[in-house]
Amino acid sequence: xxxxxxxxxxxxxxxxxxxxxxxxxxxxxxxxxxxxxxxxxxxxxxxxxxxxxxxxxxxxxxxxxxxxxxxxxxxxxxxxxxxxxxxxxxxxxxxxxxxxxxxxxxxxxxxxxxxxxxxxxxxxxxxxxxxxxxxxxxxxxxxxxxxxxxxxxxxxxxxxxxxxxxxxxxxxxxxxxxxxxxxxxxxxxxxxxxxxxxxxxxxxxxxxxxxxxxxxxxxxxxxxxxxxxxxxxxxxxxxxxxxxxxxxxxxxxxxxxxxxxxxxxxxxxxxxxxxxxxxxxxxxxxxxxxxxxxxxxxxxxxxxxxxxxxxxxxxxxxxxxxxxxxxxxxxxxxxxxxxxxxxxxxxxxxxxxxxx
Amino acid sequence: xxxxxxxxxxxxxxxxxxxxxxxxxxxxxxxxxxxxxxxxxxxxxxxxxxxxxxxxxxxxxxxxxxxxxxxxxxxxxxxxxxxxxxxxxxxxxxxxxxxxxxxxxxxxxxxxxxxxxxxxxxxxxxxxxxxxxxxxxxxxxxxxxxxxxxxxxxxxxxxxxxxxxxxxxxxxxxxxxxxxxxxxxxxxxxxxxxxxxxxxxxxxxxxxxxxxxxxxxxxxxxxxxxxxxxxxxxxxxxxxxxxxxxxxxxxxxxxxxxxxxxxxxxxxxxxxxxxxxxxxxxxxxxxxxxxxxxxxxxxxxxxxxxxxxxxxxxxxxxxxxxxxxxxxxxxxxxxxxxxxxxxxxxxxxxxxxxxx
Numbered sequence: 168x169x170x171x172x173x174x175x176x177x178x179x180x181x182x183x184x185x186x187x188x189x190x191x192x193x194x195x196x197x198x199x200x201x202x203x204x205x206x207x208x209x210x211x212x213x214x215x216x217x218x219x220x221x222x223x224x225x226x227x228x229x230x231x232x233x234x235x236x237x238x239x240x241x242x243x244x245x246x247x248x249x250x251x252x253x254x255x256x257x258x259x260x261x262x263x264x265x266x267x268x269x270x271x272x273x274x275x276x277x278x279x280x281x282x283x284x285x286x287x288x289x290x291x292x293x294x295x296x297x298x299x300x301x302x303x304x305x306x307x308x309x310x311x312x313x314x315x316x317x318x319x320x321x322x323x324x325x326x327x328x329x330x331x332x333x334x335x336x337x338x339x340x341x342x343x344x345x346x347x348x349x350x351x352x353x354x355x356x357x358x359x360x361x362x363x364x365x366x367x368x369x370x371x372x373x374x375x376x377x378x379x380x381x382x383x384x385x386x387x388x389x390x391x392x393x394x395x396x397x398x399x400x401x402x403x404x405x406x407x408x409x410x411x412x413x414x415x416x417x418x419x420x421x422x423x424x425x426x427x428x429x430x431x432x433x434x435x436x437x438x439x440x441x442x443x444x445x446x447x448x449x450x451x452x453x454x455x456x457x458x459x460x461x462x463x464x465x466x467x468x469x470x471x472x473x474x475x476x477x478x479x480x481x482x483x484x485x486x487x488x489x490x491x492x493x494x495x496x497x498x499x500x501x502x503x504x505x506x507x508x509x510x511x512x513x514x515x516x517x518x519x520x521x522x523x
Numbered sequence: 524x525x526x527x528x529x530x531x532x533x534x535x536x537x538x539x540x541x542x543x544x545x546x547x548x549x550x551x552x553x554x555x556x557x558x559x560x561x562x563x564x565x566x567x568x569x570x571x572x573x574x575x576x577x578x579x580x581x582x583x584x585x586x587x588x589x590x591x592x593x594x595x596x597x598x599x600x601x602x603x604x605x606x607x608x609x610x611x612x613x614x615x616x617x618x619x620x621x622x623x624x625x626x627x628x629x630x631x632x633x634x635x636x637x638x639x640x641x642x643x644x645x646x647x648x649x650x651x652x653x654x655x656x657x658x659x660x661x662x663x664x665x666x667x668x669x670x671x672x673x674x675x676x677x678x679x680x681x682x683x684x685x686x687x688x689x690x691x692x693x694x695x696x697x698x699x700x701x702x703x704x705x706x707x708x709x710x711x712x713x714x715x716x717x718x719x720x721x722x723x724x725x726x727x728x729x730x731x732x733x734x735x736x737x738x739x740x741x742x743x744x745x746x747x748x749x750x751x752x753x754x755x756x757x758x759x760x761x762x763x764x765x766x767x768x769x770x771x772x773x774x775x776x777x778x779x780x781x782x783x784x785x786x787x788x789x790x791x792x793x794x795x796x797x798x799x800x801x802x803x804x805x806x807x808x809x810x811x812x813x814x815x816x817x818x819x820x821x822x823x824x825x826x827x828x829x830x831x832x833x834x835x836x837x838x839x840x841x842x843x844x845x846x847x848x849x850x851x852x853x854x855x856x857x858x859x860x861x862x863x864x865x866x867x868x869x870x871x872x873x874x875x876x877x878x879x
Binding site: 241244245248249252255279280281282283284305307310311313315316317318319320481 | 597600601604605608611635636637638639661663666667669671672673674675676837
C-alpha cells in the first residue's frame, strides 16, 4: 500500500485507502452541499467511477468547464463562481476538483476566493497533476498568454491520488507528466533518475515511482515554504520551457506542446547551459539529451523563434526586476539557483538542441 | 499625535507621521516599481497631494478605475491585472490603493492575486474605508448584486490614514462612514456611543473619534481572528443593511443608498428585533431610532419590497446553510450572535421603521 504523504497542512492519500478517507471526511464535516468540478473529459471518463465510490446523503452538483489550458482563465472562473452562487453554494460548501492541472489549479483558485475561501479537495486525474500540482498549494489561472499570472497560495483539505485514473489518459498525457518525474530525479536524486530510465512502465512499479516523485517534491516544498531558495530548483527546465510553451500556444504556425513536452526541451537547454557555465559532466549531458529527444521527439526552431521566446521570458513572474533567473545543475541532484544567463548563450543552447 | 495601531501583521499610521514611514518603507524594500490605484475622484482630489509627499527615485505608474460600487467586480480586476502586466509589474512591485472601500477592497484583491500576491499599502480616503476597511484583512469584489462574494483574506503591509483626505469628500460620504462609527459604539462601548452623539464635528475631535473607532474594530478582530464569535458582532445592522443596499442597487425605481445609509436602516431594524427578542431597553431603542432617522433621513418601503429583501438575505455569504443569522443587542455594548429571526418578525421590524 502507498503510504499517505503529510504535506504542509494537508495529506495526500492514495488508491484503495482514499475513498474511505473521503467518505469519513464528508461524514464528519457538516458540509451543506458538494460541488464537483470537471471538464468534459473527466466528466465522461472519471466522474462515474469517482461518484460510485462516494457515499453521502448530501446533494452533489456537477460543474463542467471546457477542457484545455486555453480555458484556464478568469472568464472560466467567473462562470464557475456564478454557477456556484446560482446553485446555492455557501461557506460550508465543499468543492472537489476532479481533473488535470487546469481543473485543480482553476478549481483551487475559485474555491479559495469564493466567499473568501471554502474547503476544497483535489483529485488529480493526470500524471502531471498527480506529481506536480498535488504539492505546493499553488492555485491560479493564466492572464492572456502568461501562465498562472493570477492566483493565490492556499492548500486543499486533501489531495486524493487514484492512479486508476491514468488508464483514462492518452499515452502522450502520461508521457507529459513523466517529464516532471524526470525533473525530480535530475534536481534531487540520481538513483531515482536511474530508476526512471529503467522502468518498464508496469502499474505497480509506476505507482511506486509516482509516490516517490511526490515525496521528493514535498520534501523540497516543506524545506522552503517561502520559495526563497531550494524550492526554486523545481523550476528546472521551466524558465525556457514555460516560454516555449507560451510561444507555441500563441503562434499559429507552431504545434501546441503539452507542458511536459515543453519542459523536456527546457531541460535539455538548461542542462546544456549547466555544462557551459558550471561544468555539468558532458557524458551525462549526452545521456539526458538523448533520453528526452527519444521520449519526446524533436521540435523545429527557427532563429526568429529564439528572439521571441527570449522576449517572453521577461514576463515570467519569477523574473523579478526583469532579470532572467535560471536553475542549473553542477551534477544530477546538485542544483544552483539564481543564475543569470545572457541571451547569446541562450541562443547557443537552442543551437545545441537543433544540431543534436 | 494619533498613535499607530498594531493590527494582525501590519500597522496603521496616521497623519503627520505617515509619509515619513511610507518613504522609509519604500526606501528600504528594494521594490522594482510602484503602482498607485485610484478612481477618477481620488485621481483628481487626492493623488496630487499624496504624490507631493512621496519621495522616491522609483518609477510610479498610476492606474485609474471607474468610481462606484457598480465597478467593484471581476471585469475591473481583469482590467487592472492586464494593465499591471503591460506596465511590467513583477513580484517585487508595490501597489498603493488610494481611495475609498471600492479601491482598497478591489486593489487589495488584485494585489493579493497578481503573481500569487505582491505587497500592497492601503490609503483609505473616505471615512468608511478609514474606520471599516482598514482593519480585518478582507479584500474582494462583488459578483452581480452579491457584495464581496469573491475575495481573499490578506493583509496590506501598512494602512495609512490621513484624515486630511476627508476634506475632499462630499458631506454625505462622511455621514455614511459615521454610521460604522456609531455601530462600533453600539456593539462595544456606550461611552463611545455617547461621545459620538455629542461631537461637534470639529477636526481634532473627529480625528480622535476615528482613531478610537479603529481601535475598537481592531480589538474585536484581534480577539477573534477566525471569525467564529465576537467578530460577528461587527455585522450589527449589516444582515438587513446589506440586503437593503443590494436591493436598492438592482431596483431601478429605488434611489442608490450609500453603505452607511443602508446600515443605518439595518441598525434601526436590528435594534427593534433586539427589543422584541432580547428585551433591549425601549428608551434606548427610541433614542437610536431618532438619532439614525435624524442623521440619515427616512427611506420609503412597500410591503413587496420586504419580501424581496428577505429573499436576498439567503445569498448573504455569512448565512451558511441558508439560515439567517442576526447579531442583536441586550443593551448597548452587549451583543448576542447567531440569532435566528423568522420572516414575520423581520416584516414587523420594517413596519416599525415605516411607522416611526
